[in-house]
Amino acid sequence: MVENKNLRNTGFLGILEHMAEDKKRLLTGIQSSGQLHIGNYLGALKPFVESYDKYESTLMVADYHALTSLRNPDQLRENIVDVVADYIAVGVNPTVATIFKQSDILEHTELAWIFECLVTVPFLSQAHAYKDKVSKGLDANAGLFNYPMLMAADILLYDTDVVPVGEDQRQHIEYAREAAAKFNLAYGETFKEPKEMILKDVGTVPGVDGKKMSKSYNNTIPLFGTDEAIRTAVMSIKTDSTAVGAPLNPETDITFQLHAHFTPNLAEIQKRYMDGTIGYKESKELLANNIIATISPMRERRAALSREAVIQILKDGAEVARAKASAKMKLVREKVGVALY
Numbered sequence: 081m082v083e084n085k086n087l088r089n090t091g092f093l094g095i096l097e098h099m100a101e102d103k104k105r106l107l108t109g110i111q112s113s114g115q116l117h118i119g120n121y122l123g124a125l126k127p128f129v130e131s132y133d134k135y136e137s138t139l140m141v142a143d144y145h146a147l148t149s150l151r152n153p154d155q156l157r158e159n160i161v162d163v164v165a166d167y168i169a170v171g172v173n174p175t176v177a178t179i180f181k182q183s184d185i186l187e188h189t190e191l192a193w194i195f196e197c198l199v200t201v202p203f204l205s206q207a208h209a210y211k212d213k214v215s216k217g218l219d220a221n222a223g224l225f226n227y228p229m230l231m232a233a234d235i236l237l238y239d240t241d242v243v244p245v246g247e248d249q250r251q252h253i254e255y256a257r258e259a260a261a262k263f264n265l266a267y268g269e270t271f272k273e274p275k276e277m278i279l280k281d282v283g284t285v286p287g288v289d290g291k292k293m294s295k296s297y298n299n300t301i302p303l304f305g306t307d308e309a310i311r312t313a314v315m316s317i318k319t320d321s322t323a324v325g326a327p328l329n330p331e332t333d334i335t336f337q338l339h340a341h342f343t344p345n346l347a348e349i350q351k352r353y354m355d356g357t358i359g360y361k362e363s364k365e366l367l368a369n370n371i372i373a374t375i376s377p378m379r380e381r382r383a384a385l386s387r388e389a390v391i392q393i394l395k396d397g398a399e400v401a402r403a404k405a406s407a408k409m410k411l412v413r414e415k416v417g418v419a420l421y
């Protein structure tokens with residue numbers, strides 16, 4: 081056996097195998113946020129697409145987390161399919177990343193329970209998501225309260241090394257580390273403590289009114305909209321009343337800030353702004369063309385993806401995830417003392 085292993089490890093296949101073994105594990109969870117806009121794309125999806133294949137990557141649809149705020153089953157079903165289709169459309173290859181949904185792997189809620197028995201109520205009441213809701217005078221459900229322990233289970237079940245998330249989720253990764261540490265202390269070394277990977281800040285992408293682009297502000301440029309919807313949104317970007325032929329300030333202009341993400345010859349446009357050889361209308365038309373050029377291949381991929389194909393991807397992903405999760409939970413059950421036979 082030992083000889084075989086050595087032999088294998090000296091050959092090309094061995095090297096490949098080593099590379100696969102050496103890859104760190106990355107996992108992230110996503111809740112559907114409805115119709116995506118280009119702010120979501122630049123701030124969340126694009127950075128993920130650019131880094132996921134350097135890791136052994138897993139993308140999990142957090143459908144049980146979604147239940148903390150959504151009580152519409154049709155909507156939930158639709159959101160699950162949509163979010164998978166969105167990620168595939170922007171470039172995630174489902175044969176490279178494992179894509180599955182949380183509710184398919186029962187071990188997540190099972191492990192969450194065990195973690196809940198290890199942390200205290202005051203600890204969980206410090207979580208931002210919960211605190212924010214309570215501070216707004218809203219009634220938080222117990223699911224929202226326990227949310228960080230379900231998230232800890234999502235991460236720890238797979239011996240995850242890195243968790244790419246937005247800044248708003250940093251604290252939840254600390255909670256996952258805490259759950260791992262508490263468990264390891266009580267029952268012996270079992271879980272790896274994960275690190276957050278805060279996605280490179282693209283800054284805040286402005287909406288057509290200059291505020292942060294957000295679905296709540298009605299100021300978005302849709303990611304998968306028709307050419308016409310994109311042109312209409314871009315043409316509605318707020319401008320000042322500088323006369324045509326006068327220089328424009330690229331630093332304050334919303335259109336220019338968006339050019340920075342979509343326009344290859346940015347320096348040339350900047351020069352034309354300062355020389356006064358481009359007006360807002362032309363600048364917006366160029367921007368709309370560049371946005372459309374970037375996203376039309378994604379839109380086509382999304383349109384070509386059937387519901388059935390997405391469901392098959394989720395089923396295949398669940399098989400891979402289940403094998404890992406059930407092996408880990410077997411160990412956990414033994415450690416905590418519930419496994420008798």
Ligand code: ADP
Binds near residue numbers: 122123287
């Ligand atoms: P919305 O503000 O439209 O509700 P979400 O809060 O659902 O968007 O955002 C999901 C992710 O998309 C965020 O974690 C963030 O990384 C990214 N994002 C959203 N809006 C922007 C923006 N205007 N600029 C940069 N990133 C953004």
Ligand code: TRP
Binds near residue numbers: 107142234243245249
């Ligand atoms: N709570 C995360 C969010 O709202 C989603 C999430 C659930 C997640 N489980 C996760 C993120 C595990 C990273 C890892 O964005």
